[in-house]
Amino acid sequence: xxxxxxxxxxxxxxxxxxxxxxxxxxxxxxxxxxxxxxxxxxxxxxxxxxxxxxxxxxxxxxxxxxxxxxxxxxxxxxxxxxxxxxxxxxxxxxxxxxxxxxxxxxxxxxxxxxxxxxxxxxxxxxxxxxxxxxxxxxxxxxxxxxxxxxxxxxxxxxxxxxxxxxxxxxxxxxxxxxxxxxxxxxxxxxxxxxxxxxxxxxxxxxxxxxxxxxxxxxxxxxxxxxxxxxxxxxxxxxxxxxxxxxxxxx
Amino acid sequence: xxxxxxxxxxxxxxxxxxxxxxxxxxxxxxxxxxxxxxxxxxxxxxxxxxxxxxxxxxxxxxxxxxxxxxxxxxxxxxxxxxxxxxxxxxxxxxxxxxxxxxxxxxxxxxxxxxxxxxxxxxxxxxxxxxxxxxxxxxxxxxxxxxxxxxxxxxxxxxxxxxxxxxxxxxxxxxxxxxxxxxxxxxxxxxxxxxxxxxxxxxxxxxxxxxxxxxxxxxxxxxxxxxxxxxxxxxxxxxxxxxxxxxxxxxxxxxxxxxxxxxxxxxxxxxxxxxxxxxxxxxxx
Numbered sequence: 001x002x003x004x005x006x007x008x009x010x011x012x013x014x015x016x017x018x019x020x021x022x023x024x025x026x027x028x029x030x031x032x033x034x035x036x037x038x039x040x041x042x043x044x045x046x047x048x049x050x051x052x053x054x055x056x057x058x059x060x061x062x063x064x065x066x067x068x069x070x071x072x073x074x075x076x077x078x079x080x081x082x083x084x085x086x087x088x089x090x091x092x093x094x095x096x097x098x099x100x101x102x103x104x105x106x107x108x109x110x111x112x113x114x115x116x117x118x119x120x121x122x123x124x125x126x127x128x129x130x131x132x133x134x135x136x137x138x139x140x141x142x143x144x145x146x147x148x149x150x151x152x153x154x155x156x157x158x159x160x161x162x163x164x165x166x167x168x169x170x171x172x173x174x175x176x177x178x179x180x181x182x183x184x185x186x187x188x189x190x191x192x193x194x195x196x197x198x199x200x201x202x203x204x205x206x207x208x209x210x211x212x213x214x215x216x217x218x219x220x221x222x223x224x225x226x227x228x229x230x231x232x233x234x235x236x237x238x239x240x241x242x243x244x245x246x247x248x249x250x
Numbered sequence: 251x252x253x254x255x256x257x258x259x260x261x262x263x264x265x266x267x268x269x270x271x272x273x274x275x276x277x278x279x280x281x282x283x284x285x286x287x288x289x290x291x292x293x294x295x296x297x298x299x300x301x302x303x304x305x306x307x308x309x310x311x312x313x314x315x316x317x318x319x320x321x322x323x324x325x326x327x328x329x330x331x332x333x334x335x336x337x338x339x340x341x342x343x344x345x346x347x348x349x350x351x352x353x354x355x356x357x358x359x360x361x362x363x364x365x366x367x368x369x370x371x372x373x374x375x376x377x378x379x380x381x382x383x384x385x386x387x388x389x390x391x392x393x394x395x396x397x398x399x400x401x402x403x404x405x406x407x408x409x410x411x412x413x414x415x416x417x418x419x420x421x422x423x424x425x426x427x428x429x430x431x432x433x434x435x436x437x438x439x440x441x442x443x444x445x446x447x448x449x450x451x452x453x454x455x456x457x458x459x460x461x462x463x464x465x466x467x468x469x470x471x472x473x474x475x476x477x478x479x480x481x482x483x484x485x486x487x488x489x490x491x492x493x494x495x496x497x498x499x500x501x502x503x504x505x506x507x508x509x510x511x512x513x514x515x516x517x518x519x520x521x522x523x524x525x526x527x528x529x530x531x532x533x534x
Contacts, residue, residue, distance in 0.1 A: 050427060052423065052426070052427060055423070055426065057347075080429045080430070080431055081429070083426065083427055083428065083429040084428070084429035087427060087428065088427040090420060090423065090424065090427075092420060094418070094420035094421060094423065094424040095424075096421055096424065096425070096439050096442075096443075097421070097442065097443045098442060106425070106428060106430075106438070106439075107428035107429060107430075109438070110425075110428060110429060110430040110431075110434050110438065111429065156424070159424075159428065160428070163428060163429065
C-alpha cells in the first residue's frame with residue numbers, strides 16, 4: 001500500500017537546483033532507503049517529506065508530495081500537523097537539554113497533553129518500544145545529555161514514537177554511532193517496521209542492503225534507479241548504479 | 251636581533267596587560283583602606299542599618315540610600331529585563347536578516363549615548379509627565395526605574411542574543427520535527443537551553459543599574475529618606491557619593507568611601523555570580 005508518493009519534485013536553493021524531477025513511491029510498513037554519494041540530494045529529499053526545508057531561506061520547491069493522497073505542499077496545509085504525522089530522527093542524536101522523561105513527553109506536551117498519569121504511561125510505552133526502558137527506568141529525572149550516544153539516539157526515537165507518527169524519517173541515524181550501537185538501531189528499525197513506515201538516508205550501502213525493502217539511488221539531484229532492494233543491489237539496471245554499488249564511484 | 255625585539259614586545263605587552271589588572275587592584279585597595287576602617291569603627295550594622303544620615307551631626311547611617319539603590323535597581327530590572335529578553339527573542343528568532351542589520355546597530359548605539367543625556371530626557375520629559383498624570387514630585391523611583399530600564403536594555407539584549415544564538419540549531423530542529431510551533435519551540439526548548447546566559451545578562455544589567463550615577467542623580471530626586479511608594483523621591487548609594495564628595499572632609503569623607511566599599515562589594519558579588527552562570531552554560 002502506498003503511504004507517500006513523491007511526484008516530480010524540483011528543489012532550488014537560490015539558483016542552484018538540488019533536486020531534479022525526483023519521483024519515488026514510499027510503501028506503507030516498509031523500509032525505504034535512499035543511497036548515493038555526498039551532495040546527491042538524498043538528505044534534501046528526505047527533508048522535503050516533513051517540510052523541514054521550509055526552515056531554510058531561499059528554498060523553492062515545485063511538484064507534489066502526497067501523504068495518504070493529501071498534498072503536503074498544498075497552500076494552507078498546516079506544517080505542524082504534517083510534522084506530527086511524519087517524524088524525523090537526525091544524524092546526530094539531538095535530545096533536548098532536559099531530563100529523559102521531559103524529552104520523551106515533549107511532543108505530547110506540545111500537543112497539549114499535561115495529564116501526569118497519561119504522560120507517565122506514554123513515556124514508559126515509548127521507551128519500551130525503543131528498547132531503552134531498562135537502561136533509563138531508574139534515571140528518568142537525569143539529564144538526557146548524560147546518556148551514551150546510542151541511548152541518546154534511541155531516546156530521540158522514543159520521543160518520536162510517543163507522538164505516534166505514521167512515517168519516520170531517519171537521516172543517517174547511525175553515522176555518529178559505533179558498529180555495536182548501529183546494530184542495535186538497525187534491529188530496532190526492523191521491529192518498528194511493523195507499525196511504521198520508515199524512510200532512511202544512509203551513505204552506508206551495506207546498511208541499506210541489510211535493513212531496507214526498497215532502495216533509491218540518487219546522483220546529482222536525480223533519482224537514477226529505484227526498486228526492490230535485492231534487485232537494485234544484485235541486478236542494477238543502470239550503469240551508474242552498478243558503478244556505485246561495486247565501488248567504482250562515490 | 252629579531253629575537254631580541256620579540257622579547258621586548260613580549261615584556262611591553264605583558265606590562266600593559268598587567269597594569270590594567272594592577273590599577274584595578276590599586277583602586278580596590280585604596281577604597282578599602284579609606285573606607286573599611288570607618289565601617290569597623292562605626293560598627294557595620296549601625297552603618298548599614300541606621301537610617302539617619304546627618305554628616306554635620308556625625309550620624310552616618312546609609313540605610314535610606316541602600317533601600318533607594320535596591321528600589322531603583324529592582325525597578326530598572328522590572329522595566330528592562332522583560333523588555334530586553336523579549337526584544338532579544340524577537341530579534342534572534344523572528345526578524346528577517348535584512349531588518350536585523352538595521353536594528354542591531356541601533357541597539358548598540360543606545361549603549362553609546364552618554365548617561366547625562368538619558369538624565370536630561372528624564373528631567374525634561376519623563377518627570378513632568380509623571381508629576382502631571384500620576385502624581386508626586388515627578389523626580390522619583392518610577393522615573394529612575396524607567397530611565398535605568400532603558401539604559402540597561404543594550405546590555406540585557408546583546409548578552410541574551412548571544413545566549414540565544416549559541417543554542418545549537420539541532421535543538422530547534424528536533425522540536426519543530428515533533429510538530430511544535432516556532433513559539434512553542436522558543437519557550438519550551440530554546441529559552442530553557444539559554445537560561446543561564448539570559449540570567450547572566452540580567453545580572454550584568456543589574457550591575458549597570460546599581461553603578462549608574464549621573465542619570466540617577468538627575469531623575470531620582472535625591473531625598474535622604476526611605477521611600478513609601480514608587481512616586482517618592484530617593485537617593486542611591488552612588489548619588490550619595492557623587493553629591494557629597496565635593497565638600498566632604500574628615501569622618502564624612504571616610505563615610506563616603508565606606509559607602510563606596512559597600513557598592514564595590516555588591517557589584518563584585520553580582521559580577522561573579524554572572525560569570526559563574528555564564529560558565530555553567532559553557533559547561534553544557
